[in-house]
Amino acid sequence: MFLTAAVISTSLLIVNSGVAYPGMQPTQKPVSQTGLDKITILPQPFPIAQVNFSQLNNDQIDFEAFKGKVVVVNMWATWCPPCVRELPALDRLANKIDQSQYTLLPISIDADGKEIVQPFLESIGLAEFESYFDPQQNLREVFPLETIPATFILNPKGELVAYVRSYVDWDDENAIAFLKQFYTTTEKVVN
Secondary structure, eight states: OOOOTTTOSSSOEEETTEEEOTTOSOOOSOOOSSOGGGOEEEEEEEEOOOOOEEOTTSOEEOGGGGTTSEEEEEEEOTTOHHHHHHHHHHHHHHHHSOTTTEEEEEEEOOTTTHHHHHHHHHHTTOTTOOOEEOTTOGGGGTSOOSSSSEEEEEOTTSEEEEEEOSOOOTTOTTHHHHHHHHHHHHHHHHO
16 A cells, blocks of 8 residues: 555654655754664654656656565755765765665755756766666655655665654765664665
8 A cells, every 4th residue: 555645644643734644743862963863763654655756767666666676765856965975975886885785766846957967967876876867756755855855764664664764874884774673674674
């Protein structure tokens, strides 16, 4: 069963006109400036709706294509300074993770899509950085997008298990170990 923002009523909270999953309530706890400790792990995994976004070649794709892997979905835009600050570390993370178990999905919400994103990535030295595109912000049906950068982590079953709606330093030496918990947890449940 898939849950969408339009269908979920008692399980979700409305936050600043955006939709949030349980566990996404604002907290007053102090957080570090760049650490993984800003990432909230949800109390239980949540199935998400399959909403299309675009690849560089304009083909449509959804999260179903990545089942079996932990998916790190990073929502970003060229006009967002913290997003741009995060991109080089995301690129390095993509090159470190085991591609058979993990996938990094940076998805730009720039209204002009790849026409603006690809030249921008080249201009900041990330010509090989693979971004996806959601210029109409269709993913708003799945994730609250009023704050970016935002990262949403899906387990290998395609369920939302964690999120952070802020910049994260993905160069943190514990980043890969942090992501491994979502693969290992699901693996134990499946076996």
